[in-house]
Amino acid sequence: xxxxxxxxxxxxxxxxxxTVRKRRDRMELGVAYGLILLALWTPRPWQTRISLVxxxxxxxxxxxxxxxxxxxxxxxxxVRRSLWVVGAALLAAGAGAxxxxxxxxxxAPANPGLFVGRYWGYMIWSxxxxxxxxxxxxxxxxxxxxxxxxxxxxxxxxxAFAHLPNPILTVLTLLWGWAACRxxxxxxxxxxxxxxxxxxxxxxxxxxPGPVDHNLRVGLGYFTYREHNPPYRSQKDQTVSTQAWVITxxxxxxxxxxxxx
Numbered sequence: 001x002x003x004x005x006x007x008x009x010x011x012x013x014x015x016x017x018x019t020v021r022k023r024r025d026r027m028e029l030g031v032a033y034g035l036i037l038l039a040l041w042t043p044r045p046w047q048t049r050i051s052l053v054x055x056x057x058x059x060x061x062x063x064x065x066x067x068x069x070x071x072x073x074x075x076x077x078x079v080r081r082s083l084w085v086v087g088a089a090l091l092a093a094g095a096g097a098x099x100x101x102x103x104x105x106x107x108a109p110a111n112p113g114l115f116v117g118r119y120w121g122y123m124i125w126s127x128x129x130x131x132x133x134x135x136x137x138x139x140x141x142x143x144x145x146x147x148x149x150x151x152x153x154x155x156x157x158x159x160a161f162a163h164l165p166n167p168i169l170t171v172l173t174l175l176w177g178w179a180a181c182r183x184x185x186x187x188x189x190x191x192x193x194x195x196x197x198x199x200x201x202x203x204x205x206x207x208x209p210g211p212v213d214h215n216l217r218v219g220l221g222y223f224t225y226r227e228h229n230p231p232y233r234s235q236k237d238q239t240v241s242t243q244a245w246v247i248t249x250x251x252x253x254x255x256x257x258x259x260x261x
Contacts, residue, residue, distance in 0.1 A: 021143065022143060022144055024065070025065075025140040025143055025144055026144065028057075028061040028065065028140060029137065029140050029141075029144075031057055031061075032054060032057055032058050032061065032136065032137075033137075033158060033162075035050060035053060035054035035057060036054050036162060037162065037219075038050050039051040039054055040162065040218065040219035040220065041219050041220050042220065043220060047220075058132065058136055061136070062135070062136060065139075065140075067139060070188070071139070071188075072135045072139075072190065073134065073135065073184060073188045073189050073190035073191070074135075074190055074191075076189075076191070077188055077189065078187035078188040078189035078192075079189045079191055079192055081187055081189075082183065082186075082187035082189045082192040082193075083192055085183060085187075085192050085193065085196045086192055086195045086196050086199065088196070089195070089196035089197075089199040089200050090199055092200065092203070093199050093200060093202070093203035096203045096204075096207050097203065097206070097207060099207070100206070100207035100208075105207060105208065105209050106206060106207055107206050107207075107209075108206040109206075115202075119198075119202050119205070122198060122201060122202060122205075123194075123195075123198045125198075125201075126194050126195075126197040126198035126201060127190070127191075127194040127198075129194075129197060130180065130190055130193050130194040130197055131190065131194075133155060133159050133177060133180060133181070134155075134180065134181065134184045134190055134193065135190065137155045137158055137159075138151060138152070138155045138181055138184065138185075141154045141155050148185055151181075152178060152181035152182055152185065153178070155177065155181050156174060156177035156178040156181060157174075157177075159173050159174075159177035160173045160174040160177055162218070162219075163218045164218065164219075165218070165219075165222050165223075166213060166214060166216070166217065166218045166222050168204075168208070168212070168213045169213065169216060169218060172204070176197070176200065180193050180197070201216075204216060210225075210227055211227050
């Protein structure tokens with residue numbers, strides 16, 4: 001044990017530790033993203049099983065490489081300074097709803113209670129997606145790439161690529177992913193970005209017709225979409241649309257079914 005510590009603190013010791021950390025970062029990134037994409041393009045029931053394996057891997061890697069609550073934006077620091085992001089998302093969602101109402105494409109639940117009942121699960125989904133983007137991929141890319149801008153661009157590309165082949169979501173997640181990374185690096189708050197994500201995602205769900213965006217589905221689900229003319233979007237479709245970034249599908253879907261009126 002003593003010789004190991006001496007070697008780490010001696011000439012080249014810091015460099016060796018950095019090399020080991022970068023090698024581990026590459027492995028953690030590659031395995032996690034590979035499992036996510038595999039789940040995204042795999043039919044059920046294997047999709048759920050692979051998603052659970054991916055979830056276990058992400059949690060294990062996060063625990064091993066834990067950087068601290070503050071570094072992960074989970075201690076509440078920066079929430080007050082970044083609340084304007086949620087306000088901006090609400091304004092954008094309101095404008096989108098007004099446009100959809102004029103175009104007669106607005107399909108929101110009839111009252112706030114129904115709205116919360118239908119989309120509370122997606123709020124959790126949004127937090128988990130932002131966790132993957134900002135607490136799993138971005139920190140590792142910051143250690144692997146030269147500079148914050150390069151890391152943010154890489155994380156944004158990873159985020160958007162996972163939403164193929166849906167053209168609408170790919171473009172929108174490219175824009176949001178970049179904004180989220182830059183805002184996280186500035187304010188260090190995961191919660192406000194998750195709230196803004198939820199607001200914008202729910203706005204898309206109730207304003208864009210299903211045949212246009214395939215009910216926000218991505219991956220294999222985009223090609224297997226069949227229009228069924230629901231009164232408004234079901235949470236099942238929301239689940240399918242975000243499987244690339246939220247990989248706890250099985251347990252959450254059971255809770256959603258119980259919550260349906």
